[in-house]
Amino acid sequence: MLTIRDLHSGYGRIEALHGVDLDIEAGEIVTLIGANGAGKTTLLMTICGKPRATEGAIRFEGADITRLPTFQIVRRGIAHSPEGRRIFSRMTVLENLQMGAVVADPRHFPADLERVLALFPRLEERLNQRGGTLSGGEQQMLAIGRALMSRPRLLLLDEPSLGLAPLVVGQIFKIVREINREQQVTVFLVEQNAFHALKLAHRAYVMVNGRITLRGTGAELLANPAVRAAYLEGGHTPAAETGP
Amino acid sequence: MDYFIQQLINGVTLGAIYGLIAIGYTMVYGIIGMINFAHGDIYMIGAFISLVGFLLMGVLGISYLPLALFTVLLLSMLLTAVYGWAVERIAYRPLRGSFKLAPLISAIGMSIVLENYVQVAQGARVKPLPPIVHGGFELSAANADYHVTLSYLQVVIVLVTVGLMAGFTYVITRTPLGRAQRATEQDMTMASLLGVNVDRVVSTTFVLGAALAAVAGLMVTLYYGVIDFYIGFIAGMKAFTAAVLGGIGSLPGAMLGGLLIGLIEAFWSAYFSIEYKDVAVFSILVLVLIFRPTGLLGRPEIEKV
Numbered sequence: 001m002l003t004i005r006d007l008h009s010g011y012g013r014i015e016a017l018h019g020v021d022l023d024i025e026a027g028e029i030v031t032l033i034g035a036n037g038a039g040k041t042t043l044l045m046t047i048c049g050k051p052r053a054t055e056g057a058i059r060f061e062g063a064d065i066t067r068l069p070t071f072q073i074v075r076r077g078i079a080h081s082p083e084g085r086r087i088f089s090r091m092t093v094l095e096n097l098q099m100g101a102v103v104a105d106p107r108h109f110p111a112d113l114e115r116v117l118a119l120f121p122r123l124e125e126r127l128n129q130r131g132g133t134l135s136g137g138e139q140q141m142l143a144i145g146r147a148l149m150s151r152p153r154l155l156l157l158d159e160p161s162l163g164l165a166p167l168v169v170g171q172i173f174k175i176v177r178e179i180n181r182e183q184q185v186t187v188f189l190v191e192q193n194a195f196h197a198l199k200l201a202h203r204a205y206v207m208v209n210g211r212i213t214l215r216g217t218g219a220e221l222l223a224n225p226a227v228r229a230a231y232l233e234g235g236h237t238p239a240a241e242t243g244p
Numbered sequence: 245m246d247y248f249i250q251q252l253i254n255g256v257t258l259g260a261i262y263g264l265i266a267i268g269y270t271m272v273y274g275i276i277g278m279i280n281f282a283h284g285d286i287y288m289i290g291a292f293i294s295l296v297g298f299l300l301m302g303v304l305g306i307s308y309l310p311l312a313l314f315t316v317l318l319l320s321m322l323l324t325a326v327y328g329w330a331v332e333r334i335a336y337r338p339l340r341g342s343f344k345l346a347p348l349i350s351a352i353g354m355s356i357v358l359e360n361y362v363q364v365a366q367g368a369r370v371k372p373l374p375p376i377v378h379g380g381f382e383l384s385a386a387n388a389d390y391h392v393t394l395s396y397l398q399v400v401i402v403l404v405t406v407g408l409m410a411g412f413t414y415v416i417t418r419t420p421l422g423r424a425q426r427a428t429e430q431d432m433t434m435a436s437l438l439g440v441n442v443d444r445v446v447s448t449t450f451v452l453g454a455a456l457a458a459v460a461g462l463m464v465t466l467y468y469g470v471i472d473f474y475i476g477f478i479a480g481m482k483a484f485t486a487a488v489l490g491g492i493g494s495l496p497g498a499m500l501g502g503l504l505i506g507l508i509e510a511f512w513s514a515y516f517s518i519e520y521k522d523v524a525v526f527s528i529l530v531l532v533l534i535f536r537p538t539g540l541l542g543r544p545e546i547e548k549v
Contacts, residue, residue: 048437074439086434088427098420099427103439150439 001026001186002047002154007056009046016042018210019056024154029180029187031197031218033231034207040190041083043207044156048080049073060154075103079152083159083190085143089132093123096131096142100149108151115183116145119175137168144172148179154186155179161193169193173200194231198222206231246390249383251514252507257398257467259506260405264460265483266490266498267412268328268453274429274493275449276340281351282331284480285358286454290324290461291471292362295373298465309376313400320462321455327358328454329447337443355476362473370472373465401463408459409499412452416495425449429493478522482509485529491542500540504528 002024010016016039024030034040046053049070058066065073074080079100088096097116101109117124120141126134134142140160147155157176161169173196179185191197198204198218206214206227214221221227265287272280297316306312335354339346380395416422428435428445436442464479465471486505490497505525512524532539 050433050436069441070436071439071441074437080437082434082437086431086437088430088434090430091423091426095423095426098423099435099438099440102420102424146438 001061002188003057003059004043004047005057005059007043007046007058008054009042009051009056010054011042011051015054016210017046020207020210020212022205022212024186024188026153026186027180027184028202029176029189029200031189031191031201031204032207033191033194033197033204033221033227035230036192038207039210040207041158042210044080044082044158044188044190047073047156048078071103074150077151077153078156079147079150079154080156081140081143081147081158081160082156083162085139087131087134087139087142087146089130091131092128093131093134093142094127096146097123097149100146103150109149112149112151116148119148119178120145137164137172140164140168140172141175144175144179148183148185152185154188157187157189159190159192161191161196169196176200194227195222198227246384246388246392247514250390250392251510253392253394253398255507255510256503257401257506258510259503260402261460261463261467261502262479262483262486262505263499263502264405264408264456264463265479266486266502267409267495268457269484269487270490270492270495270498271425271449271453273487275425275446276336276347277344278336278347278351279484280331280336280450280453281348281480282335282354282358283453283457284476284478284483285355285362286324286328286331286476287457287461287464287479287483288362288471288473288476289327289358290320290454290458291465291475292366292371292461292473293320293323293458294462294465295371295471298373298376312376317459317462320458324458324461325451325455328450328457331358332447332450337446355480359473359476366473368473370470372470375469376466397466401467404459404463408456412456413495421448482522482525485525488529488539489532491539494539494541494543497539497541 004020004022007017007020008015020043032040032043045051047058049068053066057064060076060078065076088099097113101112104112122138123141123145126138131139131142144157144160160172164172176187176189177200180187189197189201198221201218204216204218204221205212206221214224214227216224265283268283268286269280272278272283294316297319298312301312301316306315331354335350336347339350377397377400380393383392383394384390416425424435424440424445428440428442432442464475482505483502486501487498488501489504490499490501508528509521509525513521
């Protein structure tokens with residue numbers, strides 16, 4: 001579904017990705033884990049053309065999207081729930097969801113809204129509240145809900161667990177699995193919370209300093225001693241997740 | 245008291261015109277964070293197109309006033325909008341993503357270009373337009389020593405402005421276009437990630453701003469009956485002051501600011517000194533910037549994350 005070959009990208013003269021190869025098949029949940037500053041967010045943003053790739057190619061469902069303007073990439077069926085959520089804080093929850101549906105057929109709107117509100121009942125209570133007044137967890141739900149409003153085939157999720165209470169993280173990951181299974185949305189998940197992400201994902205990649213260093217199924221990487229040492233033990237261990 | 249009411253009427257009329265221009269400043273600032281210094285000249289272009297339009301109506305022999313007014317209004321809005329669009333396309337869009345001062349300098353350049361273009365094309369002399377809308381209401385008693393008049397033209401100016409502002413507010417707050425506009429204003433990158441064609445939204449903003457400025461240009465042409473290539477400068481500065489006073493980036497702020505500037509100018513001219521009316525207006529700008537930099541209805545830059 002998504003094929004990335006020898007992708008280079010960065011900001012100004014600073015290159016952040018040094019030749020990334022990555023594949024996502026339809027129906028999968030693929031996760032990308034790595035430390036802060038490894039280039040995970042840059043990869044997700046480069047898929048959407050912000051920043052633009054300096055070298056290499058991105059193909060989505062067979063078509064080269066490397067040089068397309070962002071809004072056209074998105075219109076092909078890729079939705080992005082970005083790092084930091086980027087909720088429109090001065091717009092209501094409903095308006096945020098309406099913005100998510102910009103590329104969708106307006107006739108689908110009522111059904112899509114219902115579907116998203118069924119996934120995130122909390123949003124329904126807050127429909128006319130401004131985005132900026134939501135809690136972190138609610139904002140994350142809104143960011144994902146907004147992305148789903150466009151009926152994407154590929155959902156890019158950037159650190160949905162960041163800054164959230166463990167209980168909420170569990171909820172969000174459960175919903176991601178539901179979206180993938182029941183709505184057949186392919187998910188590309190970028191996470192620092194490696195334990196949760198690897199458990200959820202069918203396949204996973206590890207990124208270090210702008211390069212993919214390891215790949216495998218979620219279970220394989222979960223069992224890999226190098227991954228355990230670098231991203232699990234001493235980091236987000238299962239024990240730490242259940243702590244206060 | 246009669247004198248006061250007369251100044252109130254004059255001030256509101258003037259304020260309506262400033263408000264219409266101020267909207268263009270405030271919207272552009274909101275969406276791309278730049279002061280479009282050429283906007284005053286866009287208004288001047290609108291005034292000239294209106295003038296030419298009225299002369300054309302005369303040549304064509306269209307003497308039914310509402311029809312002539314409406315035709316010239318449409319013509320002026322349309323053509324001025326093209327200017328607004330072109331200015332953004334030529335002078336600002338290539339500089340997006342450049343350092344922050346670049347579009348500002350480009351805007352000043354564009355302002356000079358437009359002024360000189362009109363000066364060359366239309367001549368530097370003041371262009372008169374004979375009064376087209378005559379008459380008005382006498383508001384004071386027949387034996388009063390001061391006569392308050394509310395001209396039909398003033399009524400038209402205020403009504404058109406109120407109508408346009410209401411329509412405009414509706415577009416911004418209720419329609420998909422307005423939503424995309426507000427979203428782009430808050431987070432341009434995110435808006436494009438959701439599939440909004442940000443370039444087009446920015447273009448639309450310039451087109452709308454220019455169309456409103458054209459209406460102001462038309463009304464000034466009718467109201468004062470004289471225009472020249474330089475009217476955009478001072479009116480632009482005042483409308484910009486209005487936008488800052490109301491809170492730049494805020495649409496109701498621009499309307500309120502315009503009204504206040506119009507009133508201040510009218511009352512200052514009436515009760516203090518007409519020579520110093522501009523000083524009064526710009527002193528307000530200085531005071532606002534010192535004591536309330538975000539303006540009357542503006543919001544502070546800090547936001548909850």
